[in-house]
Amino acid sequence: MTLKPSSVKGPLNGITVIDLTHVLSGPYCTMLLAELGARVIKVEEPEKGDVARQVGPFINGKSAYFATINRGKEGMALDLKQANDRSIFERLLEEADVLVENFTTGVMEKLGYAWEELHARYPGLVFASISGFGRNGPLAETKSNDLIAQSMGGVMSVTGPPGGPPTRVGVAMADMGAGIFAATGIISALYHRSQTGEATRVDISMMDGQVALLEHQMARCAVSGEAPKPMGNKHSSLAPFDVYETADGQFAIAAAGDKNFMEFAAAIDRPDLAKDARFSSIPDRVANTQALDAEIEPIIRSRSTSHWLEVLGGGELRIAPVLNVAEVMDHSQTRARNMVVTADDPDMGELKMPGNPIKITQFPDPLTRKPAPDLGRDTEAVKAELDHQMKENIE
Amino acid sequence: MTLKPSSVKGPLNGITVIDLTHVLSGPYCTMLLAELGARVIKVEEPEKGDVARQVGPFINGKSAYFATINRGKEGMALDLKQANDRSIFERLLEEADVLVENFTTGVMEKLGYAWEELHARYPGLVFASISGFGRNGPLAETKSNDLIAQSMGGVMSVTGPPGGPPTRVGVAMADMGAGIFAATGIISALYHRSQTGEATRVDISMMDGQVALLEHQMARCAVSGEAPKPMGNKHSSLAPFDVYETADGQFAIAAAGDKNFMEFAAAIDRPDLAKDARFSSIPDRVANTQALDAEIEPIIRSRSTSHWLEVLGGGELRIAPVLNVAEVMDHSQTRARNMVVTADDPDMGELKMPGNPIKITQFPDPLTRKPAPDLGRDTEAVKAELDHQMKENIE
Numbered sequence: 001m002t003l004k005p006s007s008v009k010g011p012l013n014g015i016t017v018i019d020l021t022h023v024l025s026g027p028y029c030t031m032l033l034a035e036l037g038a039r040v041i042k043v044e045e046p047e048k049g050d051v052a053r054q055v056g057p058f059i060n061g062k063s064a065y066f067a068t069i070n071r072g073k074e075g076m077a078l079d080l081k082q083a084n085d086r087s088i089f090e091r092l093l094e095e096a097d098v099l100v101e102n103f104t105t106g107v108m109e110k111l112g113y114a115w116e117e118l119h120a121r122y123p124g125l126v127f128a129s130i131s132g133f134g135r136n137g138p139l140a141e142t143k144s145n146d147l148i149a150q151s152m153g154g155v156m157s158v159t160g161p162p163g164g165p166p167t168r169v170g171v172a173m174a175d176m177g178a179g180i181f182a183a184t185g186i187i188s189a190l191y192h193r194s195q196t197g198e199a200t201r202v203d204i205s206m207m208d209g210q211v212a213l214l215e216h217q218m219a220r221c222a223v224s225g226e227a228p229k230p231m232g233n234k235h236s237s238l239a240p241f242d243v244y245e246t247a248d249g250q251f252a253i254a255a256a257g258d259k260n261f262m263e264f265a266a267a268i269d270r271p272d273l274a275k276d277a278r279f280s281s282i283p284d285r286v287a288n289t290q291a292l293d294a295e296i297e298p299i300i301r302s303r304s305t306s307h308w309l310e311v312l313g314g315g316e317l318r319i320a321p322v323l324n325v326a327e328v329m330d331h332s333q334t335r336a337r338n339m340v341v342t343a344d345d346p347d348m349g350e351l352k353m354p355g356n357p358i359k360i361t362q363f364p365d366p367l368t369r370k371p372a373p374d375l376g377r378d379t380e381a382v383k384a385e386l387d388h389q390m391k392e393n394i395e
Numbered sequence: 396m397t398l399k400p401s402s403v404k405g406p407l408n409g410i411t412v413i414d415l416t417h418v419l420s421g422p423y424c425t426m427l428l429a430e431l432g433a434r435v436i437k438v439e440e441p442e443k444g445d446v447a448r449q450v451g452p453f454i455n456g457k458s459a460y461f462a463t464i465n466r467g468k469e470g471m472a473l474d475l476k477q478a479n480d481r482s483i484f485e486r487l488l489e490e491a492d493v494l495v496e497n498f499t500t501g502v503m504e505k506l507g508y509a510w511e512e513l514h515a516r517y518p519g520l521v522f523a524s525i526s527g528f529g530r531n532g533p534l535a536e537t538k539s540n541d542l543i544a545q546s547m548g549g550v551m552s553v554t555g556p557p558g559g560p561p562t563r564v565g566v567a568m569a570d571m572g573a574g575i576f577a578a579t580g581i582i583s584a585l586y587h588r589s590q591t592g593e594a595t596r597v598d599i600s601m602m603d604g605q606v607a608l609l610e611h612q613m614a615r616c617a618v619s620g621e622a623p624k625p626m627g628n629k630h631s632s633l634a635p636f637d638v639y640e641t642a643d644g645q646f647a648i649a650a651a652g653d654k655n656f657m658e659f660a661a662a663i664d665r666p667d668l669a670k671d672a673r674f675s676s677i678p679d680r681v682a683n684t685q686a687l688d689a690e691i692e693p694i695i696r697s698r699s700t701s702h703w704l705e706v707l708g709g710g711e712l713r714i715a716p717v718l719n720v721a722e723v724m725d726h727s728q729t730r731a732r733n734m735v736v737t738a739d740d741p742d743m744g745e746l747k748m749p750g751n752p753i754k755i756t757q758f759p760d761p762l763t764r765k766p767a768p769d770l771g772r773d774t775e776a777v778k779a780e781l782d783h784q785m786k787e788n789i790e
Contacts, residue, residue: 011587011595024610036583056632057611057618064614065632115756134754137731147628147636148715151647154723156628156638158565161556165645166638166717168628169564170553171608180575185753187582188431192406192755194589200406201756211734212752213566215419216452217720218735219459222747223452227719233542233551233563237451237460241542243551243561250560252546320543322561324622325612328549336532339606340613352617357607358580359529360587361510361596 002389003039003095007370008072009363010037015190017098018043018089019073022050024146024172025130025206026102027069028179033098033186034072035356037363041096041382042070042373043089046077049375059348067372068353071343075373076382080111091386093122098186102130105140115201126189126199130182134205144206149174153210158217160230167230177209239285239292240264243322249305254318256282267312268299343371397784398434398490402765403467404758405432410585412493413438413484414468417445419541419567420525420601421497422464423574428493428581429467430751432758436491436777437465437768438484441472444770454743462767463748466738470768471777475506486781488517493581497525500535510596521584521594525577529600539601544569548605553612555625562625572604634680634687635659638717644700649713651677662707663694733760740766 003016015038019030027042027050034040044050052066078085093099099118101108108114108129115127129135132144150156150168160167185202193199220228220236228236235241238256255264258274258281265273273279273295278288285292300308305321312319323331329340329352339355351371359365400409410433414425422437422445429435439445447461473480488494494513496503503509503524510522524530527539545551545563555562580597588594615623615631623631630636633651650659653669653676660668668674668690673683680687695703700716707714718726724735724747734750746766754760 011583013587014590028610032579036579055611057615059618064618065611068611068614133728134732137728139728143711143713144715145649145713147630147638147647147649148713151638151715151717152723152726152728154718154720155564155566156647156717157719157723159554160562160565161559164556165640167555167562168638169550169568170555170623170625171550171612172610173564173568173608176608176610177575180572180579181752184427184431184575184579184582185755187579187586188406188753189755191582191586191589192408194586195409198757200758203754203756204752205732205754207728208732208734208750208752208754211723211729212749213568213571214720214723214749215423215567215571216450216460216463217566218724218747218749219463220452221720221724223454223459227721228565229719230565233561235542243546243563245560252542252551254540254542316538318538318540318543320539320546322546322551323549324552324624325549325609325616326622328547328552328606328609329613329616331547333528333532333534333547333602334606337529337600337603339603352613354607354609354613355603357576357599357603358583359598359600359603360580360584361598362593363595 003385006034006037006039008034008037010035011360011363012036012038012187015039015098016041016096017100018092018096020099020101020103021130022102023052024069024175025178025182026100027052028176029130029182030073030100031069031071032180032183032358036358040073041092042073042075043078044075044375046079046376049077053375059351062345062347064348064351067343067345067348067351070372071353071369073373074378074382075376076379077376088383088386093118093125095386095389096125097190098126098128100128100182100186104143105131105135119199124193124199126186126193126202128182128186128202128204130178130204130206132206134208135203146172146175149206149210153207154214154217155210158228158230162230162232162234164230174206174210177213178204178206181209181212234289237286238282239289240296244297244300246300246305246308247303250322251305251308252320252322253312256285258282260317261285263315264312264317268296270295270299338365338367341367341369343369345371398780401429401432401434403429403432405430406755406758407431407433407582410434410493411436411491412495413487413491415494415496415498416525417497418447419464419570420573420577421495422447423571424525424577425468425495426464426466427575427578427753431753435468436487437468437470438473439470439770441474441771444472448770454746457740457742459743459746462738462740462743462746465767466748466764468768469773469777470771471774472771483778483781488513488520490781490784491520492585493521493523495523495577495581499538500526500530514594519588519594521581521588521597523577523581523597523599525573525599525601527601529603530598541567541570544601544605548602549609549612550605553623553625557625557627557629559625569601569605572608573599573601576604576607629684632681633677634684635691639692639695641695641700641703642698645717646700646703647715647717648707651680653677655712656680658710659707659712663691665690665694733762736762736764738764738766
């Protein structure tokens, strides 16, 4: 509460976060807090550090993965099993607003840092834990990771080609989902503290975070009595709504409403389709989606993607190319929104990484970030800051 | 700021949100705010209402989809093109803390409710907009939806079977991602307001929200010079890390670290694999993943899923069944975490829906929710509350 604020301007300016997290769910959470103006001090085990430092891709022997998720944070190396380092850590907690950790449930208790103890000693400290399955229930102490949480949370069971196997989302969505929900919980707790003075305990589960995304799949399951299955790029209650193959690629189109479907049918020179009884309403088009595809697929496949984007785009229809990551990074909209930012790493050079999706107009949205810390980079500087602080308090 | 608080206990108690949103990104955002204790008053166009009311699945003619995403909110029907209703809406804004909308960029301006005007008139009001591409850039006014945002944001390009086409995540992840980021931005803005008195403008783009999830894909793209491709359930830098077919189903396993791989090899009666030079380190196993699969797939396929969960589970290995939505809903962990909740709808009966993934121990985590409003259900009650308020202010 009295450490220097972050140099990043944002709504969380003045907040200090002590970050005991590793790999992705926790570091993604604290990265968001740093982007929003909190000062984040990452505390790692000496010598080993966050295991993400060992995960590729590597540039000049350093992990670009670690660097992406930990940009803008400070780094200390402290051994929480060693008395001297514990006292430094506890001095940090005295000055901090938030503690975040994502050890397996039980580890903080063994370290002597259970919520009850921390809350008694640091009554203003918000304490957030992220774990595979949360703090209670039969799986509370079971280890997890992104693949496990995607498998058990239901999203995998509805992702993939129609009739095909369940498919993992190609980004670590269970980790990041938990990280974003954790950030939301932490900021809510800070708001609550601002109103009441009370600090609270946030308990986030990766599996919960996946279940929370079953927006209408639970209802579908309840109504039909059957678990929904993967449907490729299609939608259960809208058509056409799919990715179609062209002569040289593919594009996505949603032309589900009656007016949109008429516009679409006219644009592909098949206005008759909009008058066809099989395709005359949304439910008709969903029921006869195979017949509809049999009519439109050959037409779309006869011309290039750019032809169709021009013919079908620019109006009321929702249509888009399917961009790969290189194309996304180079897209004029991505650039206009500062969604590719860079950090200048002393060993890796200039590294590109995703920007901040939470834009608040009154704050700057810079194109550069401070690089992620090498292990223990800021240990001495933060210790000196704490010492200075202590002297000032005495004087 | 003086309306009655929500009856739901949470960190946002006392906050009132006026909700002009429709379908999913915005309603998912305000659902999260309601779950955290904010009072959410949803304002819909008379007669038509939120188009999600027309999207299935239906129970007794009502949308279970709409009901899931809008539980716990109040509902008013107001015509913002009509003077009398506009004055009611403006009275609401006087009392509110937050306004959220997800019209296409430009619509609020046409209604006379641009940020500049609202901020001048209601200086304490946080105003959040969610749109397909954000408030600036060449695509600012282009229409979008979940499919389009997934197509253009890059996640689709890395999701799907290896060698197969880009595949949409089977839940509306672009909508919900934007909704969660919007909630995070709004709560951050409320925290900032609590510290400084300043109300701010939140600007969320569905495409930005997707780009923000490319956790290490940008780095991979930069390092290799090539856009990453779908890899099914595999991981680019870890192996084994996949879903394997058994005699009667499949399971997910991550046994990537050396110790874990030794344990795994012993448990499937192939301890020799851990000594095989092709599989002796994480990079070796990733480089020779096809050879590794050729060794282990026939073994795993020879026995049932339950056999393998018993033999491989319970220890240090990360292993899980791939649960479908019905199995997720019935799972003991889901139930222990209150992740299936119900609302008692007057027409649909008891409806099951996902619970709140943001657990804060000091607040209750109830198993029931108030049902979503029928169109205009609370118009008169809220108007009466505003009138009463006004009288009290005069007296």
